[in-house]
Amino acid sequence: MDNFTFGITMTIVGMGSTLFSLWFLTLVINLLKRIFPYRESDEKGKEAKS
């Protein structure tokens, strides 16, 4: 593969995939936040631990 094709492929695939992966992770985190919401008891537990 010549350098130009290699460079363009890596740049487009690399930038696109990095952005897509992290966008997908934000969706996963938002989903996890719904499944494991913050509760008042978490704060109390934290205080008790400290």
Added chain:
Amino acid sequence: MIDALLSGLSSLVMGLGLLTIENIIMIAVGCVLLYLGIKKDYEPLLLVPIGFGAVLVNIPLAGMMEPGGLLRHFYDAGVMTEIFPCLIFVGIGAMTDFGPLLENPKILLLGAAGQFGIFLTLLLALLLGFSQLDAIAIGIIGACDGPTSIYVTSKYAPHLLGAVSVAAYGYMSLVPLIQPPIMRILTTDKERKVRMEYPKKSASPALKIIFPIVVTVVTCIIAPMGTPLMGMIMLGNLMRESGVVSRLTKASENEITNVVTLLLGLCIGATMEGAAFLKPQTLLILGLGFIAICLDTVTGVLFGKLMCFLTKGKINPLIGAAGISAYPMAARVVQAEGRKYDENNWLLMHAIGANTGGQIGSVMAAAIMLSVMKGMGIG
């Protein structure tokens, strides 16, 4: 008897005769690194062992990097096997709080934009005539992440390890000087004064424990070649958040990271042997590394401006500059810059969120690079 004495004495001065001008220059460079670390406090944990390693490897006849030499043992055992960068990642994971990122997940996107410099620099390196593998190693300086740079470079271009590591760690310590002018050029006064709301609810402890497991599974399925890096950083974070292995967490944060940093620094210094390091190519790599960090900042801030526009002014574009991996330095730079224009603007936690996003983003970008390379059958 006299012959024996003379030959014994001549062996003591033989080293002096073999001292080349390259060795002398590199010993001086090692001393400059030591000066910067000791006197100027620029990343002393790294610059002191790197500088001393550079001095050691340039002493004629010492054979520190010859087969059987002390530094060669460290290098073969830790760098060539990629163990050192992975162990450092366990420590980084154990030290990182992903809480601010979990509270505002959309700023993770800034961690992706902050990596675009890697790919643009790769393109630039290819245009300047570097080979494909060398260009990958040069581009990764833009990750602004020492262990990731070392991991990728030792895999594809071990002969560039000295220049790439010095550039990666050097520019990381120069982030407070490199980023602010770019941030000022690319943002308006109004944008710099944007105040961001703090989320009302924090991330739950359960979410903080599940997060590293989910990130590992999701990202490693997408880019399996990055599993050693992402796996280790998330293992360290899981140990931290679970709270059940505090001894291991503390050891990862302190003893393991300290010992590995010492050995890694010496190994990087050991790659700075005069004849191999003093080439025009090294200067070119240092220049491209600088461009990489600048491009990261440019793309991060521009993406921040886009998010500011899309959210109707709810995101301060300055935090885009924190989407690189230099943690927590880049976040502090954003906080300081924001307060210059509005003393009561507290951007730190948002910037920390973007900064931890940058850590994930840099590893992800490297993992994608490695996986694409494998897919192309290169390297």
